[in-house]
Amino acid sequence: MAPPPPSMSCRIAALFLRVLTFVCLLxxxxxxxTNKIEEDIDFETIFKVRFxxxxxxxxxxxxxxxxxxxxxxxxAFTLFSISxxxxxxxxxxxxxxxxYGDKVTSYLxxxxxxxxxxxTKELKRSEPIEGVEDSIDKFLNKGYACASLxxxxxxxxxxxxxxxxxxxxxxx
Amino acid sequence: MAPPPPSMSCRIAALFLRVLTFVCLLxxxxxxxTNKIEEDIDFETIFKVRFxxxxxxxxxxxxxxxxxxxxxxxxAFTLFSISxxxxxxxxxxxxxxxxYGDKVTSYLxxxxxxxxxxxTKELKRSEPIEGVEDSIDKFLNKGYACASLxxxxxxxxxxxxxxxxxxxxxxx
Numbered sequence: 001m002a003p004p005p006p007s008m009s010c011r012i013a014a015l016f017l018r019v020l021t022f023v024c025l026l027x028x029x030x031x032x033x034t035n036k037i038e039e040d041i042d043f044e045t046i047f048k049v050r051f052x053x054x055x056x057x058x059x060x061x062x063x064x065x066x067x068x069x070x071x072x073x074x075x076a077f078t079l080f081s082i083s084x085x086x087x088x089x090x091x092x093x094x095x096x097x098x099x100y101g102d103k104v105t106s107y108l109x110x111x112x113x114x115x116x117x118x119x120t121k122e123l124k125r126s127e128p129i130e131g132v133e134d135s136i137d138k139f140l141n142k143g144y145a146c147a148s149l150x151x152x153x154x155x156x157x158x159x160x161x162x163x164x165x166x167x168x169x170x171x172x
Numbered sequence: 173m174a175p176p177p178p179s180m181s182c183r184i185a186a187l188f189l190r191v192l193t194f195v196c197l198l199x200x201x202x203x204x205x206t207n208k209i210e211e212d213i214d215f216e217t218i219f220k221v222r223f224x225x226x227x228x229x230x231x232x233x234x235x236x237x238x239x240x241x242x243x244x245x246x247x248a249f250t251l252f253s254i255s256x257x258x259x260x261x262x263x264x265x266x267x268x269x270x271x272y273g274d275k276v277t278s279y280l281x282x283x284x285x286x287x288x289x290x291x292t293k294e295l296k297r298s299e300p301i302e303g304v305e306d307s308i309d310k311f312l313n314k315g316y317a318c319a320s321l322x323x324x325x326x327x328x329x330x331x332x333x334x335x336x337x338x339x340x341x342x343x344x
Contacts, residue, residue: 054294055290055293055294056290056291056293056294059286059290099337103330103333103334106279107278107279107282107330110279110282110283110286111282111283111285111286112286113283114231114282114283114284114286114287114290115286115287115289115290116290117287118227118228118231118286118287118288118290118291119228119290119291119294121227121228122226122227122228122291122294122295123294126298158275158279161275162275165271165337165340166340168337168338168340
């Protein structure tokens with residue numbers, strides 16, 4: 001038997017958390033993809049680093065994009081559900097989809113954020129390269145900011161995952 | 173209303189997953205804490221690295237210890253429940269404890285494993301130090317092994333988290 005549909009206030013709260021997640025992930029994505037160093041060390045050598053030179057940041061990018069795609073889909077579903085009173089996926093399927101979707105997305109965002117934090121912390125300790133210390137510091141601080149925004153996105157998705165677990169139809 | 177108690181086969185399956193998690197985390201803990209390099213580079217310099225010099229590995233250690241403590245507690249609870257037919261925490265509390273415990277532990281293990289993988293991958297690319305290349309490679313491979321074992325622990329705990337979500341008493 002399908003559980004009773006969640007009340008309007010629950011749906012609004014879920015929508016707020018999803019929009020907050022999406023905004024955090026979008027800002028994180030923009031910050032991450034525009035993060036680079038390109039500086040002349042001397043007249044011959046240019047020091048170049050982009051976010052995709054660091055594997056931890058690449059993984060963060062992948063999880064952020066997947067998280068955004070899922071969150072956008074869920075925002076569309078919630079708006080449809082609020083405006084029409086029906087759900088796009090009928091019956092138990094909708095609750096099961098929310099449950100597994102929130103669970104997997106929250107794991108992805110948690111691991112993406114953890115990987116980026118760990119790599120940034122380790123790179124901060126590496127030996128400074130003369131002439132570009134400030135640029136590297138700025139680059140890594142932006143890395144921390146991206147990881148923190150993904151962490152906020154994770155916290156929101158984890159809360160939504162708790163809600164969707166309580167809404168799950170009983171089968172065991 | 174509390175949901176019906178899970179069948180004996182469900183309890184045995186859960187116990188198997190918990191024991192597997194505990195064994196993986198224990199092996200990971202032993203490998204991690206014994207992982208070190210101590211080698212003479214020349215007659216004056218000794219190259220020394222321990223796992224706790226790397227922040228990603230310290231975090232993995234913390235999550236592994238917390239994961240082991242929680243898993244051990246749950247193994248004791250499950251054995252008590254199988255042998256006496258009763259649960260230590262009565263009523264809905266037991267299911268709610270399982271739900272939040274499994275959820276938090278799975279997030280901890282996922283992030284610990286991700287942090288260790290990311291740091292190891294990044295350190296593998298750093299410039300080799302003459303004379304200790306092989307030792308560093310061995311040290312980092314052990315880091316990968318620890319992260320992989322924590323990942324297996326995470327997968328088991330995530331499966332348990334799905335079970336405990338389905339056993340959750342309905343409140344929404």
